[in-house]
Amino acid sequence: MRAVRPTVIAAVTAAALTALSACTAKSEGKDGDAIRVTAADSACDTSATSVPAGQVTLEIANKGSRATEVEILFPDDRIVSEKENIGPGTKYTLTAEVKAGSYEIACRPGMKGHGVRQKLTVTGGSASAKRDPKLDKAVAEYRQYAQDQADATVPLAQKFADAIKAGDLDAAKKAYAPSRLGWERTEPVAESFGDIDPKTDTRADGLEKGQKWTGWHRLEKALWADKKIGAEEKTLADQLVSDLKDWQRRVGKAEITPTSMANGAKELLDEVATGKVTGEEDRYSHTDLADFKGNVEGAQKSYELLKPVAVTHDPALTKELDKQFAALDKVLDGYRSDTSSYDFVSYDKVTGTQRKELSDAVNALAEPLSKLAAAVVK
């Protein structure tokens, strides 16, 4: 069913040209084994732009004034291997196993941002199938989005934890919903690690036998149902922050593909349909609509990034999705007085009829959204 499209041919041709010029570059390097990476405050020089598949070694020297981070990246920005916190004036040797294909080496002075990038072509072996560069771009941008959400969440979670540790019930309640937003937007990525979600976002009924209940909902129960903060809650607040920092560190390594983005968008709507519309998610605080909005925003981000490809395969579908995202947003906006705020009506005040209306709007969006993956890959 897969049609060979001009974009694919163009990508293959471009890769072949890169490989040719890379041969010249490689012959200039010594031994051809290690690649010397010279990191500076605004430069990232590499001694080779092409290596054979297998073990690759980066000999990194930080000549800049700030600590840096050096990474080998897949075309969609997933990290193959990385070293953080290489101090100014120090050296580090990083090794990685790489298959044939296109990569980038990134130096991140100050360990922040997009970094300075160099192309790296790995030759030989059986190259994995070429993907539409538009899709690699979508994945890379989504990965950045997920990272941004994690980066933004940690300080908000810290604020929530600080309020708990100060014993300030009201401040903690106020900080609860905002601390969840970034997580809710990118939940499928966080869940893909398997071990973080059970620690941070489990509800009482979701506990495995012998599992200790930790994370947001345990604290939610303390604040709203038990209405008290004890020593255990303070410890759990610290643990939540540290678990979220773990997530923040690992987002870059998440396995993200165009189809996982599309199906992740659908999964976010499933989260809404099974947990939020029923009021089960935030059963003590009733802040479900803020989570609901976060899920929808995350789904919309995935969709918007995939849309340039989806629209060429199934324009009727993207038209329908545009319409249903807008319709659901409109229904949600009816539950907040200020569309720049995430203060929504408490979900226990939302009537059965209104919940049915929300559920209908979710179904109306989730059904076409389930067809997005097909529109991306076919």
Added chain:
Amino acid sequence: MTEDQRETRPSRRALIGWGGAGIALGAVAAGGAVALTNAGSGTADAAGAGGAVEFHGAHQAGIATPVQDRLHFAAFDVKTDDREEFVQLLKDWTAAARRMTAGRPVGEGAYGGLPEAPPDDTGEALGLTPCRLTLTIGFGPSLFDRFGLRGKRPEALVDLPEFPGDNLEKTRTGGDLCVQACADDPQVAVHAIRNLARIGFGKVAVRWSQLGFGKTSSTTPDAQTPRNLFGFKDGTRNIAGTETDRLAKHVWVGAGDGPDWMTGGSYLVARRIRMNIETWDRTSLQEQEDVFGRDKREGAPAGRAGEHDAPFLKAMKPTAHVRLAHPDANSGITILRRGYSFTDGTDGLGRLDAGLFFLAYQRDVRHGFIPLQRKLSAHDALGEYIQHVGSAVFAVPPGVRDAADWWGRPLFSKEA
């Protein structure tokens, strides 16, 4: 995928043909695996369990068609304001109904498509025969407030009045449109409603639905009249699918009755009637028989010996159900019933949440259900043991003529 490729997929019918000598024999033993035709007259041959009922005809299948064993009935609300979009849904639904009633999966099927995408068909009816599935659509009064249809609402499609003793639940009442799925296998009926609901998301939303089992009346003059959950035979003289004259007189909308688009259609009243099962079971046999006006063993009318003996109404108590409901006591009013028993588990008080899901087709609700129910709700002794908790009324358009036609076309086309 082309239509040709699609057709090479095994249909549910074909699967039986290949693999199921035993199943086929069973069907023959059950009375002949004859594919039914519903060529508009409601041909009422007793069908084998596996047969397909013809979807096309002058009237919709599922009205005069011999009553199947199972029901899944769903009422929908319209969610779109876009007339074109709604018309497209009716076309998509018709195409899916055409396939499912023939025992074929929806769209490109339940398997073999892209692994990354959910299949078009949900798949739980794969390997089953068509099971005489019929799908029947109806349009509720509230639909005519939309899409500029106000002038096309039939006068006969009245909002039902409030009857004494009604205790209607909003979540089991009304609907802009309905689909009645009848089949001999509940899985086939549920599959059909589920797939139509899925196709409809965004355009329509399920408002309520009801599963039914144990038909409570038949449109074939069976040797055995089915019993309701009170253990009584009812509807012995229901209109048979073969009685062309009575169907024309009491069920089908005739030319000149109302708007032209309804000619060949019918009007459907659906009522969820909760039965106070435990109370009834504690009632003496005499009282039970007096309430119905029939004996429990044979179903014979009071004072008679056989079920099919002509009832002598005056032998019954004045409040007896049969006496009050009989056409002779109602200036000849006759409706076609296709009701089913239902049991939705148990209510919070440990009582069986069970009763009769009443479905009645008639030529005009004003001269059918409404006067009958007025009388029954005021006087029927059965009223002590039942309560109407859900209610809806629909205009059921005529049949889909052929492969180019679709549900509701006469209503939505300009000339109607």
